[in-house]
Amino acid sequence: xxxxxxxxxxxxxxxxxxxxxxxxxxxxxxxxxxxxxxxxxxxxxxxxxxxxxxxxxxxxxxxxxxxxxxxxxxxxxxxxxxxxxxxxxxxxxxxxxxxxxxxxxxxxxxxxxxxxxxxxxxxxxxxxxxxxxxxxxxxxxxxxxxxxxxxxxxxxxxxxxxxxxxxxxxxxxxxxxxxxxxxxxxxxxxxxxxxxxxxxxxxxxxxxxxxxxxxxxxxxxxxxxxxxxxxxxxxxxxxxxxxxxxxxxxxxxxxxxxxxxxxxxxxxxxxxxxxxxxxxxxxxxxxxxxxxxxxxxxxxxxxxxxxxxxxxxxxxxxxxxxxxxxxxxxxxxxxxxxxxxxxxxxxxxxxxxxxxxxxxxxxxxxxxxxxxxx
Numbered sequence: 001x002x003x004x005x006x007x008x009x010x011x012x013x014x015x016x017x018x019x020x021x022x023x024x025x026x027x028x029x030x031x032x033x034x035x036x037x038x039x040x041x042x043x044x045x046x047x048x049x050x051x052x053x054x055x056x057x058x059x060x061x062x063x064x065x066x067x068x069x070x071x072x073x074x075x076x077x078x079x080x081x082x083x084x085x086x087x088x089x090x091x092x093x094x095x096x097x098x099x100x101x102x103x104x105x106x107x108x109x110x111x112x113x114x115x116x117x118x119x120x121x122x123x124x125x126x127x128x129x130x131x132x133x134x135x136x137x138x139x140x141x142x143x144x145x146x147x148x149x150x151x152x153x154x155x156x157x158x159x160x161x162x163x164x165x166x167x168x169x170x171x172x173x174x175x176x177x178x179x180x181x182x183x184x185x186x187x188x189x190x191x192x193x194x195x196x197x198x199x200x201x202x203x204x205x206x207x208x209x210x211x212x213x214x215x216x217x218x219x220x221x222x223x224x225x226x227x228x229x230x231x232x233x234x235x236x237x238x239x240x241x242x243x244x245x246x247x248x249x250x251x252x253x254x255x256x257x258x259x260x261x262x263x264x265x266x267x268x269x270x271x272x273x274x275x276x277x278x279x280x281x282x283x284x285x286x287x288x289x290x291x292x293x294x295x296x297x298x299x300x301x302x303x304x305x306x307x308x309x310x311x312x313x314x315x316x317x318x319x320x321x322x323x324x325x326x327x328x329x330x331x332x333x334x335x336x337x338x339x340x341x342x343x344x345x346x347x348x349x350x351x352x353x354x355x356x357x358x359x360x361x362x363x364x365x366x367x368x369x370x371x372x373x374x
Contacts, residue, residue, distance in 0.1 A: 001325040002032045004068030006061055007039035010075045012283035014042030014306035015313065017072045017093065018321070020053035022314045027054035031325045034058045034068055043310040065089075070325060074313065075300060076103055087111035087347075090329050092321065094118055094133075097344055098245045098358040099272040104350070113329055113346050119242060119354075120320060120342035127242070128338070129320070131178050132312035134267075136302040138182030138238060141265045144296050145171065145234035146190060148263045148287055154294050156261035158233050161191025168192045168214075172232040174225065174249050174274060176203050176217065179267050180238035187234070188212040195228050225249055230257045237266040237274035244354035246271040252290070260292040269297045333370055340366055 003026060005018050016039050018026075023033045035055040037047055047057045058064050065071065065084035073093035077085065079102075085091065087110060095116040097104045107114050117129035127134075142160075149169065151157030162168035171187040173180045176198030184196045188211065196211065197220035198204055207217040218224060229235055229250060239246050246268035255277065268274040277290045280299040287296050302309040320339060323332045333340040344352040349364040356363035 001328075002034065002067055002069045003321070003325055004058075004064035004071045005033060005035040005039055005055070006064060006071060006073050007036040008042070008074055008303075009061075009078055009080070010300060010303075013075055013300050013303040015074045015300075015303050015310045016040045016043050016045065016306075017074045017313065017317070019043075019310060019314045020045055020049040020055070022318045022321075023050055023053040023055045025318060025322065026325065029322055029326055032056065034064050036061050036064055040310075043306040045310075070321075070329075072317075072321065074303075076100070077107075079106070082106045082110065085110045085112055089113070090115065090324065092117070092317075092324065094270070095344060096270045097352070097355040099270060101359050104345070104355060104359060104361075107345050108348050108350070111347050114344045115324065115329065115339070115342045116344045116352070117317060117342070119344060119352060121242075121338045123337070129313075129316050129342075130240075132316045133302045133309065134178040134240075135182050136305060136309050136312065137267050138179040139186045140301045140305065141179070141183040141236045141238070141267050142171070142186030142190065144286075144298075144301075145187070145236060145263050145265050148265075148294050148296055149233055149261070151261075154261065154287065154289065155263055156233055156259060160187065160234070169233040170195070170231050171234045171236065172225075172228045173197065173236045173238055174220065175238035175240065175268075176200070176207055177238065177240055179240070180236070181207070181211075183236045183238055183267070184211060184215050187236075188215050192234075195232075197224065197228075220249075222249075226254060226257070229254050230259075232262060233259065234263045234265065235275075237264065237268050237278075239268055239274045240271065242354065244271070245358050246274040248274060248276045250275040250277075252276045255291040255293045258291075258293055261294065263294045263296060266295070266297045267301065269299050273297060330370055333366070340370070343369075 070090040149155035194215045266278045350356045351366040
């Protein structure tokens, strides 16, 4: 198979979807890998590194779209790329369709097969390709909360860990999954008082056993959220519904009860955000204020630390890229239920229920499109 590695064009996105080591593995499986020139520069990889691994360096994304059978990105295709996509191509990347009707409609119109990193599943229901970036984003969320709660950044002017004789800041983390756990661990490590909310009692029992003593796992409810946002100096939104829009857990009305200069960090912004007042921001302009509350809603947080993120992402995605390239997407999906769960759109049809529900569009079960042609 001819696989195209595209340079990221989303604002301040420095990751690349495959390292040179990953390219070497793909080549060893007999596949041709086209890498857009300078695709790896933001992550510290030169064109020469890719050439040494066996890649063909291609001068423009136009040539890659024209030749590749499978396209790989980190972030979703951008509007300027839509017309370059050819019917019948496979597109393997983070899509987060439920957060963007325009992207969903564009991919339906292009008659492509869209396999989304974020909905590929393990047998236990965990998300192996979302996990590494969730780990990065969770840890970054605590760092960014600590930064933007400083007075010089528009925040309250409080140190997360306090000092002897001065109490620490209070951090509220909404969601006890991968993002929330890593965010809480970092905030605890900085010395903050951390409330970690989740709706799964078994998960809360586990968190109570493994988290530091300054972390307080609690059952989430609207009443609990309303109460704790009033105490919080930093609120980290870390909720995830597989392939669907994030629920709005903090309303505009709740902001009025919060401390002026408190910070909201919305890690769920790729899925529409879990704060009513959230809107996507960039690394160049990461924050804005609503009712004296600082909002940090950068949609590609791990892009700021590409040396870590690119290695972590390739470690996770490479086995799936190899399987899809070796077997073709249909056979790979038939043999691997995790890949099957990643198939969101096929030839103008939505095959993932959360995407169809988000926009009230028709849904075709992926099993239907995987049936062998008579």
